[in-house]
Amino acid sequence: MSEPTQKYSISMPRDVAEAARARSGPSGLSAYVTAAVARQIERDNLNELIAVAEAEHGPITEEEIQATREILRRARAEQSAEPEQHRGAA
Known part of the structure; x- marks a missing residue:
């Protein structure tokens, strides 16, 4: 509603x-x-x-910002790689 x-x-x-x-x-x-x-x-x-x-x-320090950006970049890379891994397993 x-x-x-x-x-x-x-x-x-x-x-x-x-x-x-x-x-x-x-x-x-x-x-x-x-x-x-x-x-x-x-x-x-x-x-x-x-x-x-x-x-x-x-x-928040610049170092903390950069570290968080790197964590997010890695997480996105892992997420975009997951569909490829699932296709390869099929």
């Missing part, structure tokens, strides 16, 4: 509105704008969590 919707009036630069309308596809401009706002809210929430964590534990 989806949330009830309400109509809002917003203002934005014409070029932005036209680009959004051109990219919105069959779902329409309202769905496109809703998805963009939802992503921004997720980013804002994440930034708030990061600020709280850094206030408690100190800022």
Whole structure:
């Protein structure tokens, strides 16, 4: 069940509105704008969590960022290799 919707009036630069309308596809401009706002809210929430964590534990170092990126890179490489392994086993 989806949330009830309400109509809002917003203002934005014409070029932005036209680009959004051109990219919105069959779902329409309202769905496109809703998805963009939802992503921004997720980013804002994440930034708030990061600020709280850094206030408690100190800022994240560049080394920690790079180490985490490497872990993610390896995990993605393993995931993309899994289908190949399964095909080879069949």
